[in-house]
Amino acid sequence: MTDSTPDGPHGASPGGPLAGIRVLDLTAVVLGPFATQTLGDWGAEVIKVETPSGDLVRNSGVFRNRGMASVFLGVNRNKRSVSLDLKTPEGAEVLRRLIPTADVLVTNIRPAGMARLGFGPEQCRALNPRMVFAVATGFGQDGPHRARPAFDEVIQAASGLADIVGEEEGRPRFVPSLVADKITGMALLSAVLAALLHRERTGEAQLVEVPMLETLTAFVAVEHQGGHAFDPPRGEPGYERLRHRKPVATQDGWMTLLPYTAAHWRAFFEAAGRPELIEALSVDDPVKRNAQIDRVYAAVADIARGRSTTDWLALCETLDIPATAFSAIGDLPSHPHLAAVGMFQPMQHPTEGTLRMAKPPTRFAATPAAIRRHPPRLGEHTAEVLAELGYTAAEIEDLASRRAIRRG
Known part of the structure; x- marks a missing residue:
């Protein structure tokens, strides 16, 4: 394997801010692995505990070899x-011998299942009172x-x-991304870090x-509570502005064009040669502007159709108005900004050949995040x-002959 070069100032520690933290990762699919991968990117030692058949997501997506599919490689x-x-x-x-060595155990096995295996929160606490026990569930256990x-x-x-995504079509529609998994994964990451900080301050570990x-x-509720943020309601749920925010067609393609402040709107209509719309659309008053x-x-x-995407992007950059052309998924590696930052x-993977991985996006000046280990084959490190x-x-x-373990 060829390790990635850590981002950060010359001479900075390559360990990451979580160096010295050991995580037992009893998660599968995307939610938990996404959280624990980030802990690993930030320097934690992560031991992924898998069943003999492996994580379900090992065979999800494109693969060169079974068990090493693209979704698994991504988390x-x-x-x-x-x-x-x-x-x-x-x-x-x-596992009972591993638990006393760990700072955190992260799982998305349902609590009843963990208890049946003998590794519920209290059972683990008896083995290691200082270990944070973090569980991601589908639904709150109360x-x-x-x-x-x-x-x-x-x-x-x-x-x-x-419901919100499919509102315009009049039927529910899923976001074509595992957003529930990944958003909850980020929340799980934050919760683990908060629990570790509490333990460092007080010595007390806890269930998360x-x-x-x-x-x-x-x-979802942040903006879509709408009128239901008040009791009694002062209107319908939803965020009206987002219902009208759509890609705009230009002379030669599509872009997103998002004047946001009153100054943005005024500058846009003046530059577009339509200054009369400043007053007609009440753009200087955010309440009146949002009402229409x-x-x-x-x-x-209507205005966007009059110029090319390139012309609009140049104008918006001059006026400091948020705008961009649309990127196709396959074109992301050549996006000028992403290419410049080495995204x-x-x-080099020992069995999968050359992989292309999105680097850890968070930047730590003194303890940079880094890709230090390739995604592992099933049981690759069992013996180690x-x-x-x-x-x-x-x-x-x-143990291997008894099938209690599997070696890679």
């Missing part, structure tokens, strides 16, 4: 893979849906997001629960980690 770098059958006494014993399974589409539907439905509902935002955006759409980095726990080569061989 599992900077981890070591240990494959255990926790339903066997020997496999469970390995509600009637607590035992239900949940995936991204379930949460998009239940949270109202699908991050439920998907509640997390995405809060995310459909007419404002309709005027923008997509090559990595067990040896660190004191297992002998003969004991590891015996």
Whole structure:
């Protein structure tokens, strides 16, 4: 493997701000692995504990070799893979020996399932009182849906997001991205860091629960509560401005053109040769402007057709008005800004060849994030980690013959 070159000032520590933190990652699919990958990007040592059949997402997407598909590669770098059958006494014993070495255990196995395996919060606390136990659930464990399974589409539907996205078509529609998983993953990341900070200040570890439905509902509600932010309601839910915010057609393509402040709107209409619209659309008064935002955006759409995308982008840059052309997914590596900052980095994988990975986007001046480890093959590090726990080569061989572990 060729490691990526860490971003940051010359001589900065390559370890990342979380160097020295050990994370046991008992997560699968996207939500949990997205959170734990970021912990790894930021320097934590992440041990991914998988079943003998591996993470379900290992076969999701495009692959060169089975078990190493593109979605798995996208959320599992900077981890070591240990494959255990926790339903066997020997496999469970390995995890019991790992837990005292960890600062955090992160799981999205449903709580009842973890308890049946012998690794519920209290059981883990008995093994390591200083370990933060973080669980991502589909639904909060104090509600009637607590035992239900949940995936991204379930949460998009239940949270109202699908309703908002499909509103114009008159039927629910999913965002074609795993937004519920990734948004909840970011919340899980934040919760783990907050719990670690509390432990450092007080010495107290704690249970952290991050439920998907509640997390995405809060995310959607920020702007879409609308009139329902008041009791009694002062209008319908939703955010009217967003209902009218659409890509605009230019002479030769499409762009997003977003004057935002009163100064933006005034400058735009003056530069477009339509100064009469400043008064007609009340652009200097945000309340009056927003009350007729459909007419404002309709005027923008009409005006935009008169010039090319390139001309509009040049004008908006001069006027400091937010605007951009649209990027196709396949063109992102050649986007001028992303290319300049080295957003997509090559990595040599021992079995998958050259991979192109989006680098950690957060920048730490003194302790830069970095891609240090390739996404692991299933059980690639089982023998290595067990040896660190004191297992002998003969004991590891015996565990493998009993199928309590799987080696890569």
